Amino acid sequence: MIVSDPTPTAAPERDHDARVSSPVGLHRVLEPTGDAVTLPQAAQRLDARPELWDDEVRIAVDTLNLDAASYRQLAGKHTRDGRVDGAAVRAEVLDIVATRGKMQNPVTGSGGMLIGTVEAVGPDSPLGLAVGDRVATLVSLSLTPLAVTDGLERWDGLSEQVPAAGHAILFGRSIAATLPDDLDPHLALMVMDVCGAPALVERVVGEYAARGVAPTVAVLGGAGKSGSLSLAAARAAGAARTIGVVPVEREREVLERSGLADAVVLADARSPLGLAAAVESAGGPADVTVVCVDVPGCEQPAILATAQGGTIIFFSMATNFAAAALGAEGLAADVRMLVGNGYVPGHAETALRLVREVPAVRDLFEGRLAAETSGSAGSDA
Template sequence: MEASFSTLGLHRVIEPIGALPQAAYRLDTRPDLWADEVRLRVERLNLDAASYRQLSVKHGGRGDLVRQEVRDTIAERGKMHNAVTGSGGMLIGVVEEVGPHSPMGLVVGDRVATLVSLTLTPLHITDGLRQWDGRSEQAPASGHAILFGRSAAAVLPADLATPLATAVFDVCGAPALVARAVHQHAGGVPPPKVAVIGASGKSGCLSLAAARRAGAGLLVGVVPDEREAELLRHAGLADEVVAADARDSLALASGVRQAAGGDVDVTAVCVDVAGCEGGAILSTAVGGTVIFFSMATSFTSAALCAEGLAADVTLLIGNGYARGHAEYALDLVRAHRGIQMLFEARLTAPGAGPRRQGT
């Protein structure tokens, strides 16, 4: 297409004009490319955990109704953007065409995972998602998607199965940011203590491994029940495992403090349920850092809770992107059989998705 374009994708916004693609209500999904764009042939959508949980709970676990709502949302908005959670997910696809000025370095035939949210990715589905039963986060799909000049994507690794690599790429921003936060607290004696809430989930187990690599001392993994606790103990990623409801602020903080011998320096919230802000803040020492990765987080509640508790802690929003985050996450998976085991358990569980706390 010869018309002027923006590396931010502003030319794809239909309404409201002037909004960025993520904030827009509807996007232009035409397959013709502007000069810096890339078109993908879609193979699989991966809904983020918070979005899938919300849809499954709303429809009482009926996969056909979940599928219908996702299909209708994409058709209406030209992207997958959950109106309740505000989140979407990512996708797997094959590069069909590359614009002459694309800076992404992709070539036709590359099989890639997008590293930007479906809430800002122009998406057109042609098969009605008929191969998906609506009972898992990963949905086989046919259609096309568009990446802008400032989008990000990673070529799928040859040594990992596609469902596993897809799940890793969906949460790969979490371990990179945890490592950065731990580095900032490292160097003292004793080394920083870290708690990961939702530690047996995808982003949670990666965050534990990243914290250890970054120089953390004691690692506390918080899970919702004893079944998840046994999984995490078997994976060998945490020094202490606590079974607690992350929504019960006092019980969560008490469990973390007992396991850690006091408050921790860094707390990572990796659960796909709402109401976990208070316990994470109460578990964190003065001058510590709380990182919120879940799209179920109320960032307003987190800020006001910290203020109301007179908690002098740094609150970070995990934005899903950090330079080199995809390869870093893959390296952690390759290095830790325990991570692979936990991911495989998620991917093979019947009806996997809304049952768990970890994302």
């Protein structure tokens, strides 16, 4: 059985009942097929038609949030004479969605997330959602079937948040969170987009605290979205000292005013010796280093800035994990390296709690939201 949509679709007809639905979305993979079929995130093209299998949910899209690494790549590609060509960025995003049936940047491999309203729920959906719920998806757009119907006409291509009309499909094993009533939906979207970072930092620092160790935590990109939340989470979980690393003076001033870090240092996260020296000058090396910047080349600098026996958490989609592993080996660095996969049980609740309870975090997010609305925000994570 499927839940039908009354709106005609130009997509080629196919018998939904010819294949059993998969809770991880295999039934939506159009390319590759046969023995080469893969999970939706790695697929070249997904079936984004609005008709539902029994365990799926359809979301009427309100806003897409492109992840920082993806937007930075697109904006950089379409920058002319120092100015981003927003129309060209918009056209490329539309082409990606139309071609792939999802928003997955072919260069970075990443996507983002979205907010919208539940439009239809299959009778066997395990997600606990109801028609009319306002939700944020907590799974990447890189694996979410997506169709855009308005040509993104309300988006100027100059920010990560994209007003949009269309629909998206959640599988039986997807994740979504109901939007809170006490926060602006676009603010909540910003927070939930990076909610995996503070939750994992809280877990890791909590592990140190459980052993009677109060660690020094350095966050690269500490003035950004995931960075500011990570600093707040580290302090709340028992860090002895927090160090925020930022690349420019403007961000240093912002982070120092916030009080989220015990020390704020100016350093290029891509400079091995420069980063290590900056972190050491602020009380390092760090027991826990959190990489939240969306530029490549931060792997070995992060290793050098971390104490032997320490932990590095990579939250950037720009991370080259081969460079991280081989770099640690080449430097004879005894460090534990964790991939921030974006999901920790209770991650949305953790991030929203920090925004509610730490005024400095909320101020940073509201300031960033205002800047994005005016088209002047950067694209750090």
